[in-house]
Amino acid sequence: QKEVEQDPGPLSVPEGAIVSLNCTYSNSAFQYFMWYRQYSRKGPELLMYTYSSGNKEDGRFTAQVDKSSKYISLFIRDSQPSDSATYLCAMASGGSNYKLTFGKGTLLTVNP
Amino acid sequence: NAGVMQNPRHLVRRRGQEARLRCSPMKGHSHVYWYRQLPEEGLKFMVYLQKENIIDESGMPKERFSAEFPKEGPSILRIQQVVRGDSAAYFCASSRAGTRLYEQYFGPGTRLTVT
Numbered sequence: 001q002k003e004v005e006q007d008p009g010p011l012s013v014p015e016g017a018i019v020s021l022n023c024t025y026s027n028s029a030f031q032y033f034m035w036y037r038q039y040s041r042k043g044p045e046l047l048m049y050t051y052s053s054g055n056k057e058d059g060r061f062t063a064q065v066d067k068s069s070k071y072i073s074l075f076i077r078d079s080q081p082s083d084s085a086t087y088l089c090a091m092a093s094g095g096s097n098y099k100l101t102f103g104k105g106t107l108l109t110v111n112p
Numbered sequence: 113n114a115g116v117m118q119n120p121r122h123l124v125r126r127r128g129q130e131a132r133l134r135c136s137p138m139k140g141h142s143h144v145y146w147y148r149q150l151p152e153e154g155l156k157f158m159v160y161l162q163k164e165n166i167i168d169e170s171g172m173p174k175e176r177f178s179a180e181f182p183k184e185g186p187s188i189l190r191i192q193q194v195v196r197g198d199s200a201a202y203f204c205a206s207s208r209a210g211t212r213l214y215e216q217y218f219g220p221g222t223r224l225t226v227t
Contacts, residue, residue, distance in 0.1 A: 004154075032214040043116075043203055045220040090154070090214075095121070098145065098213035099168065101155040 003027050006089055006103030015112050019076040023089035023103045026070065030091040030101070033065050035074045038086045038105065048074070080111045114139040116206050116219035117186075124225045131191040131198070133222045138205030144187045145216060146179060149201040161187055194226045 006023045013019055021035075032051045036044035048063045050056045056063045064073040071089075076083055086105040092098065125131050134203040137144050146158040152222035157171040168179065170224075181187040191198055201223050205216035 006154075034214060036218075041223075043118075043220045046215070049212075051216055085213055090155075092214040096168070097211075098143070098155045098160050098216075099171075099206070100145075100147075100155070100214065100216065101157070102147075104152075104154040 001026050003101050004089065004091060007106055007111055010035040010107040010109060012109045012111060013079055014097075015079060015081060015110055017079050017110070019079050019083070019108060019110075021041050021076075021087050021089075021108070022107050023091075024070055025072075025091055027091075027093065027101075028070070029093035029095065030070075031094045032092040032097055033063070034092075034100065034104075035061075035063055035089060036088040037083075038059040038088055044088055059076045074092050081110050081112045084109045115142075116184075116204055116217055118202075118204050118219035118222050120222060120225050121220060122225070124227060125194045125227055127195055128193050131194050131223070131224055133189040133191075134201050135189070135204030135206075136185040136186045136224065137204075138217050139219075140176075140208060141206035141211060142209050143207045146180050146187075146189050146204040146206070147203045147218075149203060149221075151157060155203065166169075191224075196226050197225055199226045214221070 034049040035047045037043045054069045060077045064077040088105045089103040090100040140182045147155045159179045160168040177194045203221045205218045
């Protein structure tokens with residue numbers, strides 16, 4: 001079983017839709033959770049990070065963590081064509097909080 | 113531009129040659145990380161460096177790969193005697209010192225092609 005599982009998609013939605021992106025993990029030592037956005041042939045861009053169960057909101061983005069279920073989500077409200085990218089979840093443990101373990105990414109397309 | 117800088121952006125090497133990838137961290141950052149992204153695979157941690165120190169190289173292949181972050185100048189990832197399987201995108205990330213080392217910012221990557 002991989003440490004981090006992420007549905008690769010592709011996911012296609014109309015502009016304005018609410019998008020839900022998810023990851024599950026098996027390592028209970030993970031304490032820090034990040035979401036990155038990666039446009040084609042570019043480097044990952046940090047969107048959000050959180051270290052506790054619950055929700056964290058930043059503009060149109062909401063990150064949700066459920067440690068009891070080992071499940072994290074990223075919600076995008078009012079999705080825009082410019083949100084079309086691959087979304088990567090990443091996690092780190094408390095003992096090695098610099099060593100990020102990534103999911104393979106979900107490819108999202110928002111259609112105008 | 114205060115972001116993480118990597119060069120070259122694209123690098124083509126023949127089998128057996130050496131590849132040198134450079135990374136300058138974001139302004140104010142003193143910690144550097146290298147990750148590799150193989151085709152159809154997620155990003156994998158390779159090494160964590162501070163100035164003149166390798167902190168964790170547990171993700172580096174045991175042979176042919178080395179990394180450094182000298183007192184002056186960029187961090188360098190060096191791959192000796194490249195093979196086709198080394199073809200990948202190599203990303204550098206940086207963070208501030210402190211407790212939030214997971215807050216990493218990535219560069220644009222170097223895409224290595226071995227022919």
